[in-house]
Amino acid sequence: xxxxxxxxxxxxxxxxxxxxxxxxxxxxxxxxxxxxxxxxxxxxxxxxxxxxxxxxxxxxxxxxxxxxxxxxxxxxxxxxxxxxxxxxxxxxxxxxxxxxxxxxxxxxxxxxxxxxxxxxxxxxxxxxxxxxxxxxxxxxxxxxxxxxxxxxxxxxxxxxxxxxxxxxxxxxxxxxxxxxxxxxxxxxxxxxxxxxxxxxxxxxxxxxxxxxxxxxxxxxxxxxxxxxxxxxxxx
Ligand code: ATP
Numbered sequence: 001x002x003x004x005x006x007x008x009x010x011x012x013x014x015x016x017x018x019x020x021x022x023x024x025x026x027x028x029x030x031x032x033x034x035x036x037x038x039x040x041x042x043x044x045x046x047x048x049x050x051x052x053x054x055x056x057x058x059x060x061x062x063x064x065x066x067x068x069x070x071x072x073x074x075x076x077x078x079x080x081x082x083x084x085x086x087x088x089x090x091x092x093x094x095x096x097x098x099x100x101x102x103x104x105x106x107x108x109x110x111x112x113x114x115x116x117x118x119x120x121x122x123x124x125x126x127x128x129x130x131x132x133x134x135x136x137x138x139x140x141x142x143x144x145x146x147x148x149x150x151x152x153x154x155x156x157x158x159x160x161x162x163x164x165x166x167x168x169x170x171x172x173x174x175x176x177x178x179x180x181x182x183x184x185x186x187x188x189x190x191x192x193x194x195x196x197x198x199x200x201x202x203x204x205x206x207x208x209x210x211x212x213x214x215x216x217x218x219x220x221x222x223x224x225x226x227x228x229x230x231x232x233x234x235x
Contacts, residue, residue: 001066003028003187004049004155009060011048018044018055020211026155026189031181033198034191035222035233036208042191043087045208046157049189050084051077064155079109083148087159091143093133097124100132100143101150108151117150120180123172138169142176149180156180158190162197170194174201195235199223207232 002025009022018041026032036042044055049062051074062069069077074084091100098114101124105111118125121142127135132143141161148156161177162170178201181188192198198205205222207215209232222229229235 002026003065005063007061009048010058011044011055013055018211023213024206026187029185029187031188031202033202033205034208035198035205040208041211042208043159046159046191050074050157081154083151083153084157085144085148089140089144091132091140096129096131097143098128101146104147104150110152111150112152117146120176121146138165153186155187160192161190162194170197177201195233
């Protein structure tokens with residue numbers, strides 16, 4: 001049994017079905033990427049795992065540690081050990097770094113302490129009193145991941161963590177995500193369009209196209225198979 005087992009997941013919105021039988025599994029401690037073009041269904045897959053009222057799940061199963069997550073609230077899912085960092089990062093702009101992390105700690109069932117969290121983020125540790133609204137996009141992404149880590153999850157879901165960030169920040173985030181995964185053993189499922197970044201951090205990759213998983217590939221194959229990248233990822 002895997003830590004996360006998504007099987008035959010069908011989901012969509014009022015406007016139509018988006019996922020047509022998605023299968024994704026993540027083992028304990030794995031760092032996995034879900035790659036695909038714009039609109040392929042990556043965010044919808046993460047939302048279906050993390051809960052909430054969008055999208056509508058039409059069929060299939062989402063099992064976490066042997067238990068179904070379908071129908072649970074986002075809060076209940078988080079309490080079971082799944083942290084979700086959505087694309088919009090969701091930090092509190094008027095709160096400081098410290099307050100943002102402490103708020104996440106206060107809401108978690110079995111949180112880490114703030115010093116342990118900030119050890120992974122030396123940049124944030126240097127700006128604990130800074131308000132999130134005055135931070136760069138990269139710093140806010142670090143803060144969003146720090147908040148997710150604070151809950152001490154077993155699985156972190158990251159929605160396009162590198163999007164719109166300068167290359168040196170992308171590299172820094174790659175290192176931080178890899179370090180969290182290696183040192184704390186937290187499994188990570190990240191969705192990306194940025195193939196280079198996914199290749200740099202993940203052990204294994206799912207490729208999604210038009211709401212279906214079309215390939216499951218190793219980093220080596222993804223690096224070497226130009227035809228596959230062209231066909232499904234346009235790079
Ligand atoms: P992106 O990189 O654009 O986020 P994605 O692979 O994450 O791409 P999704 O966001 O899952 O793709 O979107 C898949 C399809 O679902 C798209 O056609 C999109 O327009 C549609 N969609 C996404 N969110 C909603 C929503 N809240 N209501 C209706 N349709 C939606």
